[in-house]
Amino acid sequence: MKKNISKYNIHTDKWGNLVALEGNDLIPFHIRRVYYIYGVQKGVRRGFHSHKKLEQVLICVHGSVKILVKTPDEEEIVTLNKPNEGLYIGPNIWREMYDFSEDAVLLVLASAHYKESDYIRKYDDYLKYYEKKVRGSK
Numbered sequence: 001m002k003k004n005i006s007k008y009n010i011h012t013d014k015w016g017n018l019v020a021l022e023g024n025d026l027i028p029f030h031i032r033r034v035y036y037i038y039g040v041q042k043g044v045r046r047g048f049h050s051h052k053k054l055e056q057v058l059i060c061v062h063g064s065v066k067i068l069v070k071t072p073d074e075e076e077i078v079t080l081n082k083p084n085e086g087l088y089i090g091p092n093i094w095r096e097m098y099d100f101s102e103d104a105v106l107l108v109l110a111s112a113h114y115k116e117s118d119y120i121r122k123y124d125d126y127l128k129y130y131e132k133k134v135r136g137s138k
């Protein structure tokens, strides 16, 4: 599964903390879009899709959230609750985000502009796409 968790350096001084992220370096792609999700109500589950090409790094800069990442072969639940920890999610991985704390702010760095045609939003379509494009190309 093309995903991994990175810990970023925190610059701490008497004035507080600073985390710096640079594209093509700590973030393994050129950052073309930044968005953030917050104010998610208790019990809400988001995501339910995969991307054909998009690469992203998810950082919960405040609060906590759980991320389910899965392929037809494996699945894992990652808890993000540190502002210096990023979860990289590559293409062709199904994701769901849930258990947002009330104060959660989920920051996302993305490798491309928003493009609906890059999404696969139905799980059945994802399974078919995965068989054909991912397994089929191995």
Ligand code: T46
Binding pocket: 033, 035, 037, 046, 047, 048, 056, 058, 095, 097, 108, 114
């Ligand atoms: C992902 C997870 C982690 C835009 O207009 N521009 C944007 O850049 C994004 C991300 C969304 N939108 C619109 C599209 C929908 O009308 O905002 C609405 C909510 O988007 P969506 O339902 O896709 O949100 P999530 O939380 O399910 O998923 C988002 C990202 O879309 C997705 O790429 O991996 O966060």
